[in-house]
Amino acid sequence: RTVYLNGNYLPETEARVSIFDRGFLMADGVYEVVSVLDGKLLDFDGHMARLKRSLNELSMKNPLSDEEYLDAHRRLVRDNDITDGLLYLQVTRGNPGDRDFAFPPEDTQPTVVMFTQSKPGLADNAGAAKGIRVVTVEDQRWRRRDIKTVQLLFPSLAKMEAKARGVDDAWLVEDGFVTEGTSNNVYIIKDGKIITRELSSDILHGITRAAVLRYAREAQMAVEERSFTVAEAQAADEAFYTSASGFVTPVVEVDGARLGGGTPGPIATRLREIYLEEAR
Numbered sequence: 526r527t528v529y530l531n532g533n534y535l536p537e538t539e540a541r542v543s544i545f546d547r548g549f550l551m552a553d554g555v556y557e558v559v560s561v562l563d564g565k566l567l568d569f570d571g572h573m574a575r576l577k578r579s580l581n582e583l584s585m586k587n588p589l590s591d592e593e594y595l596d597a598h599r600r601l602v603r604d605n606d607i608t609d610g611l612l613y614l615q616v617t618r619g620n621p622g623d624r625d626f627a628f629p630p631e632d633t634q635p636t637v638v639m640f641t642q643s644k645p646g647l648a649d650n651a652g653a654a655k656g657i658r659v660v661t662v663e664d665q666r667w668r669r670r671d672i673k674t675v676q677l678l679f680p681s682l683a684k685m686e687a688k689a690r691g692v693d694d695a696w697l698v699e700d701g702f703v704t705e706g707t708s709n710n711v712y713i714i715k716d717g718k719i720i721t722r723e724l725s726s727d728i729l730h731g732i733t734r735a736a737v738l739r740y741a742r743e744a745q746m747a748v749e750e751r752s753f754t755v756a757e758a759q760a761a762d763e764a765f766y767t768s769a770s771g772f773v774t775p776v777v778e779v780d781g782a783r784l785g786g787g788t789p790g791p792i793a794t795r796l797r798e799i800y801l802e803e804a805r
């Protein structure tokens with residue numbers, strides 16, 4: 526695989542980053558994941574807009590122009606023959622040459638890494654056909670979840686807890702209300718209405734979320750942006766999650782309660798079709 530590191534295209538085994546890199550020592554970095562279907566980048570502009578916002582919130586300078594990000598994405602997709610897959614992009618505050626809590630001098634170069642993951646048939650994965658099962662876990666992340674940082678230890682632990690409990694993912698819960706999934710935004714459907722948590726610093730502002738809500742409203746579906754409880758989720762008619770890697774994926778079980786008889790519901794299924802049609 527050819528990867529991108531600070532302006533260079535290298536075989537993955539030759540791409541090296543310092544042990545003093547702030548991303549490595551302090552999780553001082555941000556990232557984006559863009560999906561690729563039939564060689565086409567999905568929602569690229571939205572992901573770049575969020576990247577710039579994340580960088581800005583952390584007072585990091587944006588090392589590349591929009592055109593440079595796009596060129597690099599296109600080149601990696603081409604050089605690695607990606608038909609369906611993901612493009613991962615990470616920017617860290619770089620290598621100050623030592624460990625220090627204070628930010629390094631202004632002229633420290635950020636570290637920019639990009640790589641592809643080939644995922645043949647990404648849009649027709651089994652989870653989407655069958656629906657996935659989730660358990661709820663207390664949300665113990667920091668309070669700036671609107672910034673897409675590389676601090677992914679808690680989501681990783683929550684994912685492992687879900688697996689240990691025999692299901693696919695965890696829904697995170699704070700003060701009795703669901704925030705989001707380990708790496709996705711979540712929705713329930715009750716009496717035809719799509720309910721999803723309002724935007725705030727409690728959740729990541731999903732790029733797929735924005736697109737799906739727009740398509741839902743265009744299709745005259747009712748949308749309510751508000752927090753919902755675990756009990757509401759368990760009593761819902763349907764549920765689903767959205768993310769760049771999962772598009773719209775039905776959820777059929779929450780903490781052991783089966784929704785819609787345990788099979789993907791009509792609205793989640795329709796939204797997935799619409800998203801894939803529109804985004805492609």
Ligand code: PDD
Nearest residue numbers: 558708709710729731732733734768769
């Ligand atoms: N995760 N919420 C969280 C906590 C996420 O990590 C993600 C994305 C989302 C969905 O955002 P978007 O629709 O822009 O992908 C919501 C990516 C896919 C990941 O970490 O792999």
